[in-house]
Amino acid sequence: AQSVTQLGSHVSVSEGALVLLRCNYSSSVPPYLFWYVQYPNQGLQLLLKYTSAATLVKGINGFEAEFKKSETSFHLTKPSAHMSDAAEYFCAVSDRVGSNYKLTFGKGTLLTVNP
Amino acid sequence: EAQVTQNPRYLITVTGKKLTVTCSQNMNHEYMSWYRQDPGLGLRQIYYSMNVEVTDKGDVPEGYKVSRKEKRNFPLILESPSPNQTSLYFCASSLVYGGRTGELFFGEGSRLTVL
Numbered sequence: 001a002q003s004v005t006q007l008g009s010h011v012s013v014s015e016g017a018l019v020l021l022r023c024n025y026s027s028s029v030p031p032y033l034f035w036y037v038q039y040p041n042q043g044l045q046l047l048l049k050y051t052s053a054a055t056l057v058k059g060i061n062g063f064e065a066e067f068k069k070s071e072t073s074f075h076l077t078k079p080s081a082h083m084s085d086a087a088e089y090f091c092a093v094s095d096r097v098g099s100n101y102k103l104t105f106g107k108g109t110l111l112t113v114n115p
Numbered sequence: 116e117a118q119v120t121q122n123p124r125y126l127i128t129v130t131g132k133k134l135t136v137t138c139s140q141n142m143n144h145e146y147m148s149w150y151r152q153d154p155g156l157g158l159r160q161i162y163y164s165m166n167v168e169v170t171d172k173g174d175v176p177e178g179y180k181v182s183r184k185e186k187r188n189f190p191l192i193l194e195s196p197s198p199n200q201t202s203l204y205f206c207a208s209s210l211v212y213g214g215r216t217g218e219l220f221f222g223e224g225s226r227l228t229v230l
Contacts, residue, residue: 009155032216032217034218034219036221041224042223042224043119043205043221043222043223043224044158044205044207044219044221045221046218046219046220049217049218051217090157090158092219094216094217100163100171100173101146101163101165101209101211101216102148102160102163102173102216103148103160103207103209103216103219104160105150105157105158106157107155107156107157108157
């Protein structure tokens with residue numbers, strides 16, 4: 001079965017600094033991978049997705065992620081943090097488990113941006 | 116506008132009083148799913164549905180029921196709610212392609228408190 005591990009439940013950066021949120025996955029087949037963002041009192045919004053095309057994926061709000069098969073990783077980065085980036089971020093992997101076309105989520109990383 | 120709509124957004128109820136959380140999507144998606152979100156546990160799948168009249172259990176189905184009589188609707192039913200079902204619930208939908216789900220589109224969430 002697939003699984004997702006997000007390293008660091010809480011990451012704190014200064015405004016303008018690099019954002020790096022780590023995600024490692026396991027999957028029995030080539031994965032589809034996703035990053036979602038959740039702002040307070042809101043649902044989850046897709047940031048970007050990898051579906052076996054280019055390994056470097058660009059998303060909304062200046063975020064990007066690189067799929068590295070050898071490291072089973074899909075880390076999320078942004079060169080310069082903005083105050084509005086403060087939110088919780090979830091990595092997810094899509095796979096088929098029996099008849100269930102399922103997205104499995106990591107436990108989330110809360111990003112704090114300090115002025 | 117493409118969206119997943121959940122109701123109610125907030126609900127406080129008492130142990131044992133049956134309740135239904137409705138979910139409707141207007142994107143003609145085959146796949147729909149319910150997740151619950153709890154601090155430190157991320158999102159866990161409750162039930163999913165591949166299409167009309169096809170539903171199955173996710174990771175945490177105990178105490179919940181679902182039905183899929185129409186493609187657009189996927190209500191979550193708590194026959195006899197208990198305090199451990201106090202949580203934030205999300206409905207989501209997706210197209211299915213390449214043998215797995217694509218990106219999930221999420222509703223805004225329903226915060227349920229069971230006293």
